Amino acid sequence: MAKIKKKIKTITVDADKCNGCRSCELICSAFHATPKYSSINPARARIQVIRYPMKDIWLPIFAGEYAPAECMGREKYLIDEKQYDECDFCRAACPARDRFKEPDSGLPLRCDMCEDEPPQEKPLCVQWCFSDVLIYEEREEEVEEAEEVDEAEIGLKSLVDKHGLNKLAETFARMTQKG
């Protein structure tokens, strides 16, 4: 497979500085609203802050890959001798829970680093975090050329997983006839 230069974008989370203000969730949901900035709904954000005030933890988690099936096991986390819930630190949109799913449609959400035209100087959650929790870096790496999977394709795949191909094909055919 051919090698290509790819820009790798990284956000490092300095979790100790997070105060749970949720500005990152608000701006992410506003940026991804349709039309852009027309609404704010943290349930639509591709970053979600896990809050355990009684356990002294506020941890931002970024939405990662879509998982069509829930995993066979569960992880438990012990931090400073406190145990945190299973799945809390997982980044996947998966059938086991509602996190990282669009609330109305149930379609999976994934952090896209605020891809935009013209490009943002930095991802918006980084710009809106005034506590310097989110540290953005870019670097170039040589990687094997892989097929890009866009958001529409991921959304379509999740609909096929949920409803089956035949049902979707019937629905599309009906919609096309109405149009």
Ligand code: SF4
């Ligand atoms: S904006 Fe920064 S401090 Fe506020 S919740 Fe998000 S990561 Fe934490």
Ligand code: SF4
């Ligand atoms: S980088 Fe952009 S898309 Fe990703 S969580 Fe932050 S605001 Fe949302």
